[in-house]
Amino acid sequence: MTLDVAWAVDWVRRSAQAVAEHRDELVELDRQIGDGDHGENLNRGFTAVVAKLDALEETPAEIGDVLKLVATTLMSTVGGAAGPLYGTAFLRAAKATAVPELDTKGVVALLEAALEGIVVRGKARTGEKTMVDAWTPASEAAAAASDAGASPAQALEAAAQAAADGAQATIPLVATKGRASYLGERSAGHLDPGARSTELILQAAAQAAA
Amino acid sequence: MSEREPAPVALVLVSHSRTLAEGAVELAGQMAPGVLLLAAGGTEDGGLGTSFDAVEAAVTQAVADGRSAVVLADLGSAVLTAESVLDLADPDVAARVRVADAPFVEGAVAAAVTAHGGADLERVLAAAEHAGTMFGGDAPPAASAFEGAVDDGVVRGAVVLRNPLGLHARPAAIVARMLAGFDAKVRVNGANAASVLELMKLGATEGAELRIEAEGPQAAEARDALVAAVDEGFGEV
Numbered sequence: 001m002t003l004d005v006a007w008a009v010d011w012v013r014r015s016a017q018a019v020a021e022h023r024d025e026l027v028e029l030d031r032q033i034g035d036g037d038h039g040e041n042l043n044r045g046f047t048a049v050v051a052k053l054d055a056l057e058e059t060p061a062e063i064g065d066v067l068k069l070v071a072t073t074l075m076s077t078v079g080g081a082a083g084p085l086y087g088t089a090f091l092r093a094a095k096a097t098a099v100p101e102l103d104t105k106g107v108v109a110l111l112e113a114a115l116e117g118i119v120v121r122g123k124a125r126t127g128e129k130t131m132v133d134a135w136t137p138a139s140e141a142a143a144a145a146s147d148a149g150a151s152p153a154q155a156l157e158a159a160a161q162a163a164a165d166g167a168q169a170t171i172p173l174v175a176t177k178g179r180a181s182y183l184g185e186r187s188a189g190h191l192d193p194g195a196r197s198t199e200l201i202l203q204a205a206a207q208a209a210a
Numbered sequence: 211m212s213e214r215e216p217a218p219v220a221l222v223l224v225s226h227s228r229t230l231a232e233g234a235v236e237l238a239g240q241m242a243p244g245v246l247l248l249a250a251g252g253t254e255d256g257g258l259g260t261s262f263d264a265v266e267a268a269v270t271q272a273v274a275d276g277r278s279a280v281v282l283a284d285l286g287s288a289v290l291t292a293e294s295v296l297d298l299a300d301p302d303v304a305a306r307v308r309v310a311d312a313p314f315v316e317g318a319v320a321a322a323v324t325a326h327g328g329a330d331l332e333r334v335l336a337a338a339e340h341a342g343t344m345f346g347g348d349a350p351p352a353a354s355a356f357e358g359a360v361d362d363g364v365v366r367g368a369v370v371l372r373n374p375l376g377l378h379a380r381p382a383a384i385v386a387r388m389l390a391g392f393d394a395k396v397r398v399n400g401a402n403a404a405s406v407l408e409l410m411k412l413g414a415t416e417g418a419e420l421r422i423e424a425e426g427p428q429a430a431e432a433r434d435a436l437v438a439a440v441d442e443g444f445g446e447v
Binding site: 041072085 | 254257258259262285286287293294
């Protein structure tokens with residue numbers, strides 16, 4: 001069983017829908033510990049991505065083509081830190097998926113490349129209350145599922161669940177990277193908005209594969 | 211730009227705010243009219259944030275005609291956007307661009323004046339990054355660069371400031387720019403006269419005596435030019 005370009009397109013559309021539905025929640029999370037623009041910015045970015053997908057005259061040949069369109073559009077339209085962070089994640093993921101179909105190992109490679117992109121761009125590690133705290137367990141869970149012989153859909157399901165757990169685990173953390181770090185101790189007790197949006201995007205990936 | 215060819219190093223000023231980026235260009239441009247300064251501030255619709263496309267366009271324009279460029283950015287995501295642009299840029303372009311780890315306004319002014327003197331990429335970058343320590347209360351470090359050379363070949367002079375505001379930003383930039391044209395190292399009251407920020411930090415106002423020490427093949431010419439400029443009150447008297 002493999003995932004094809006149609007899956008990638010569906011993932012992106014579902015991500016856009018999830019971000020739109022949770023826009024206000026993301027805004028509120030970011031207002032508590034950041035500058036309050038995460039929901040607005042990400043929604044603007046994914047709305048632009050969907051418009052670009054709609055304007056395509058033919059379906060791209062490779063999964064990486066879809067992810068590169070997402071990357072460049074998010075970088076251009078998001079406006080906040082999420083633009084270069086998700087943009088770099090999708091760009092690295094695109095380079096790792098220059099193929100028409102993905103098996104489970106391909107899914108793992110996609111997630112690992114995305115995580116690497118975020119780490120390179122944001123210079124963050126786990127435990128700093130950022131989206132890295134959702135991406136890292138997601139990538140690891142997919143790799144573990146792959147080793148256990150999981151299908152691509154099962155690997156994505158494991159990644160989505162791990163991202164959700166990782167996001168919840170950011171609540172007690174004190175932020176040491178990003179705008180929330182200016183709050184110091186007061187950032188504890190809040191869910192990190194970037195970790196939450198990561199959870200939404202990886203959930204969308206799993207749902208598109210189910 | 212000026213009628214002359216722009217300096218070999220351009221600056222790209224990336225801010226979350228369009229007005230902040232444009233203001234920094236205006237401020238630095240007053241002191242370094244021969245440098246190509248490009249503002250990339252705010253989102254496409256003029257809101258607060260950074261635009262990948264605007265930064266990319268500014269970098270592309272900055273490095274045209276074989277120039278190099280130093281990028282200064284304000285808050286975190288402006289830095290991330292600038293780095294993303296360079297990641298995606300043609301390797302030949304990326305190799306000629308540096309993102310400075312520097313305070314936005316002070317770094318832009320210091321880098322612009324250094325670039326105006328025709329300095330290369332690494333020196334302009336260093337000027338921007340050094341600007342951060344200039345405001346930390348430390349003594350001007352460049353003064354020590356002259357130590358040990360005082361006994362041989364130092365040309366000295368003294369002149370009294372005549373313009374009311376003394377060595378404020380504009381005259382400091384005039385001095386630094388003018389001295390860049392001489393093959394000489396010049397100190398004014400111990401400060402490196404090639405550095406606008408060090409000159410400004412002297413806080414010298416009308417009536418203050420400037421003690422000039424110059425070294426190098428054109429030390430005397432540099433001293434004389436400096437004395438003449440001060441005597442003329444930088445056109446402000």
